[in-house]
Amino acid sequence: MVSRVIPVEPFDLVVFGGTGDLSQRKILPGLYRRFWAGQIPADSMIIGAARSEMDDAGFRDLARAAIMEFVAEDKRDPEMIEAFLARLGYVAIDAKGTGGWAELKKRVRKDVVQAFYFSVAPSLFGDLAQRLHDHKIADANSRIVVEKPFGRDLESAKALNAGLAKHFNEAQIYRIDHYLGKETVQNLMAVRFANILFEPLWKSEYIDHVQITVAETVSVDGRGAYYDKSGAMRDMVQNHMMQLLCLIAMEPPYHFDPDAVRDEKLKVIRALDPVPADDIVRGQYLAGNGQGGYLEHAEDAASKTESYIAMKVHISNWRWKGTPFYLRTGKRLRARASEIAITFREPPHSIFDDAEGWRENVLVIRLQPNEGMNLMVMIKEPGPGGMRLTQVPLDMSFAEALGEDGADIPDAYERLIMDVIRGNQTLFMRGDEVEAAWAWTDPIIQGWEKRGDKPKGYDAGSSGPEDALMLMHRDGRRWREIRE
Ligand SMILES: NC(=O)c1ccc[n+]([C@@H]2O[C@H](COP(=O)([O-])OP(=O)(O)OC[C@H]3O[C@@H](n4cnc5c(N)ncnc54)[C@H](OP(=O)(O)O)[C@@H]3O)[C@@H](O)[C@H]2O)c1
Numbered sequence: 001m002v003s004r005v006i007p008v009e010p011f012d013l014v015v016f017g018g019t020g021d022l023s024q025r026k027i028l029p030g031l032y033r034r035f036w037a038g039q040i041p042a043d044s045m046i047i048g049a050a051r052s053e054m055d056d057a058g059f060r061d062l063a064r065a066a067i068m069e070f071v072a073e074d075k076r077d078p079e080m081i082e083a084f085l086a087r088l089g090y091v092a093i094d095a096k097g098t099g100g101w102a103e104l105k106k107r108v109r110k111d112v113v114q115a116f117y118f119s120v121a122p123s124l125f126g127d128l129a130q131r132l133h134d135h136k137i138a139d140a141n142s143r144i145v146v147e148k149p150f151g152r153d154l155e156s157a158k159a160l161n162a163g164l165a166k167h168f169n170e171a172q173i174y175r176i177d178h179y180l181g182k183e184t185v186q187n188l189m190a191v192r193f194a195n196i197l198f199e200p201l202w203k204s205e206y207i208d209h210v211q212i213t214v215a216e217t218v219s220v221d222g223r224g225a226y227y228d229k230s231g232a233m234r235d236m237v238q239n240h241m242m243q244l245l246c247l248i249a250m251e252p253p254y255h256f257d258p259d260a261v262r263d264e265k266l267k268v269i270r271a272l273d274p275v276p277a278d279d280i281v282r283g284q285y286l287a288g289n290g291q292g293g294y295l296e297h298a299e300d301a302a303s304k305t306e307s308y309i310a311m312k313v314h315i316s317n318w319r320w321k322g323t324p325f326y327l328r329t330g331k332r333l334r335a336r337a338s339e340i341a342i343t344f345r346e347p348p349h350s351i352f353d354d355a356e357g358w359r360e361n362v363l364v365i366r367l368q369p370n371e372g373m374n375l376m377v378m379i380k381e382p383g384p385g386g387m388r389l390t391q392v393p394l395d396m397s398f399a400e401a402l403g404e405d406g407a408d409i410p411d412a413y414e415r416l417i418m419d420v421i422r423g424n425q426t427l428f429m430r431g432d433e434v435e436a437a438w439a440w441t442d443p444i445i446q447g448w449e450k451r452g453d454k455p456k457g458y459d460a461g462s463s464g465p466e467d468a469l470m471l472m473h474r475d476g477r478r479w480r481e482i483r484e
Contacts, residue, residue, distance in 0.1 A: 008421040010041040010112045014104065016095065016128055017119035018048025019062060022147065026178075027119060028063045029070040030414035035084045036075050037410075039418060042083070047107055048090045049100070050120075059090035095124040101135040108137055115420050117145040126163030133167035145174045145420055150429070152234055153445075154438035161431045170431055174420050179240040180427040181412030181419075183398070184371040188247045188340070189256070191365070191373065198363070199252070201344065204323035208360065208477075211341040212244050214329040214367075215482045218336075219285065219460075220307060224297035231305040232282075236329040238441045242269065243429075244340060244367075245325055249315055258425035262433055269436040273314040275444050277451065281468040283308035285332035288460035294332075304448075306455045307331040310468035312475075326472060328479070332460045335484045338367035343477075352387055359391045362480075369484055371409070372397040 013031075015023055034040050048059045067081055089107060093100035108114060116132060118125050125146055132138035144164070151157030164173055179185055192198060201207070214236055220227040227235065246265035253260035284307050287293035294307045308330030315325065344361040364374040374393045381388040398409070419427055456465040463469075463482050472479055 005037050005039050007039050007041055008113075008418055010043045011115060011421045012045045012047065012108050012112055013115045013117060013417070013421075014047045014049055014108065015117045015119055016049045016093070016124075017117075018059065018090065019050040019052050019054070020119055022119050023048070024062065024066040025070055026411065026413040027117065027417070028066045030411050030417060032063075032067050032071055032081070032084050033075060033410065034414050034418060035087075036077065036080050040087075042087070044087055044112070045107070045109075046088050047104070048088065049093045049104065051092065051094045051097075053092050054090050056089045060085040060088050063088055095120060095127040095131070101131055101137065105135055105137045110139075113143070113421050113423075114138065114141065115143040115145060117417075117420075119147055122147070122149060122151070122160060125160055126166075129164050129167045138167070140169075140172075142168075143172050143174060143420055143423070144168055145176060145417075147176055148239060149230065149234065150175055150239075150434050151438060152230065154435060154442050157434050157438045161435065165431070171425070173428075173431070174416075174425060175429040175431075175434060176416055177239050177243055177429055178412040178416065179243055180429075181414075181416040182367060182371075183409045183415075184365060184367045185244065185247065186427070187371075187373075187398070188244075188365060189261075192247075193252050193256075203319045204321055206344055207323050208343045208345045209323055209475075210245075210248060210325045211343070211480060212241055212248075212325065212327045212339075213341075213480070213482065214241060214338045215333040216329075216331050216336055217333060217461075219291060219297055219332045220294070221292065221297045224294075225299050227307075228298040228300060228303050228305045232307060232309040232329050232331075233441065233445055237309060237311075237327060238437050239429075241327050241329060242437050242440075245313070245327070248340060248342070249320055249325070251319070256426065258428075259430075261426050262430045266430070266433050266436055267317075268315060269433065269440060271315050271317045271320075272440045273316050274440075275311055275313060277447060277453070279312040279471065280444070280448070281308075281310045281465055281471050282306035282448065282453065282455040283330065283458045283465035283468070284455040285330070285460050286457045291460060293457075293460070304452070304454050308333075308455070308458060308464050308468075310464060310471055312471060324475070326477075326479070328464065328468060330458075330464050333482055334461050334463055335482050336369065337482055337484055339480070340365045340367070341480050352389060358389055364480075370397055370399070372399070372401075 015027055017023055031046055063085060091100050091104045093104060118128055151160050246268045249268045250264040253264045284294035295301050295303055310328035313325045313327060342363040346360055362376040366372050374395045376391050376393055378389050379392055381390040416427060456467055458465040
């Protein structure tokens with residue numbers, strides 16, 4: 001299968017924080033890969049902006065090093081790299097200062113798509129928006145891209161939204177949640193809404209429960225003090241996992257249109273029940289395998305921030321009443337694996353006498369690694385031993401099914417930046433969506449803060465705290481094994 005690369009319109013993209021970690025690891029390599037693929041017109045410009053004094057050549061050197069480090073060798077074509085670097089420029093600017101803005105104004109053209117990527121701390125979003133406006137650099141057609149974290153509670157998210165809304169309307173604002181740019185995450189919508197097969201069964205009548213797992217093996221060593229201010233709930237659940245839950249649970253939008261999709265996701269968030277303390281398990285990884293534990297990495301022996309969370313969530317609407325969604329995410333777990341598992345109910349009646357080996361159907365959507373889908377179905381055990389049943393996977397790896405293209409899926413950032421240039425907001429979070437997510441999250445966090453709950457320790461390389469197993473056991477269910 002050959003994927004089609006449709007070039008975007010010529011653009012000027014200003015990357016504030018262009019010298020930072022995200023820019024070097026994701027944004028610049030991602031832009032290069034799109035250039036290499038023929039999606040970026042040759043007359044586009046990418047302008048880095050940060051406080052460091054540097055000229056265009058210096059920024060090109062930085063970008064060249066980033067490409068050499070983060071782009072696969074088979075795409076590192078020296079001529080292509082030089083052609084890409086020729087499209088790069090740099091302006092030294094302090095988001096809070098006055099210098100550099102006149103120079104930036106001269107560089108940004110009015111007759112091409114104009115986008116400003118705020119790859120800086122959220123505390124600078126308002127300053128950048130204000131100065132782009134004051135210096136008449138951005139106008140009603142410009143787009144701005146903002147990074148996570150979008151606030152740490154409802155109040156701060158509202159303040160960020162208000163700061164941006166002073167000078168930009170909602171249709172100009174692209175809030176990135178890179179999870180939404182992942183191929184498999186978008187496939188969730190394709191699987192649900194482009195096949196007749198699943199949708200009739202997609203409700204509590206036929207679905208027993210849903211498990212959403214985002215497991216990481218990495219610790220927070222090296223950025224523990226920073227991570228300790230957020231924790232798994234703010235860092236993963238409020239944004240990425242809620243987005244996954246929304247895509248699984250939402251009603252079919254009338255059209256694959258940004259606001260139609262986001263309206264449906266918002267309805268799911270608003271239908272989420274508050275989560276009682278008994279349905280939440282929080283954990284901190286312990287020292288092990290020659291590495292320190294969470295408390296050492298967080299540089300605070302008394303920290304009550306969680307590096308793991310598991311919770312049971314209910315959605316109060318007609319479709320999902322009675323089907324719990326179990327979410328879990330954590331650091332330093334046994335494998336790096338993200339998946340959504342939809343467990344169907346048992347058939348209402350068995351015609352087979354021997355029910356041994358009987359299992360429910362499970363649809364597993366693997367987000368990483370080895371993106372794909374797996375449907376566990378019952379078949380007859382082969383051989384002459386009578387009608388015995390066994391469960392087998394109908395397994396589809398996207399990489400295998402799609403051939404070369406399946407193995408060459410663009411990184412989430414590449415896709416999302418191209419969507420910004422195309423002006424397609426479907427995969428970006430709307431302001432009201434972010435606020436609704438915080439409105440659900442805040443009381444949960446306040447609950448454990450008020451109670452003074454201390455997270456349970458769990459072994460490094462394990463599946464999380466024992467209590468998380470109990471969260472499902474007491475409902476007569478089991479977590480799926482965490483494995484790559
Ligand atoms: N890194 C990641 O993997 C990642 C993932 C998700 C989200 N994010 C988010 O992306 C944003 C950037 O993260 P990062 O990891 O790239 O941070 P970083 O490595 O600390 O880079 C910050 C960038 O902002 C610039 N900067 C700082 N203060 C500035 C100012 N007053 N005016 C203009 N530029 C200024 C810095 O350059 P100068 O010091 O030269 O000014 C640098 O280029 C943050 O909001 C972060 O939460 C990052």
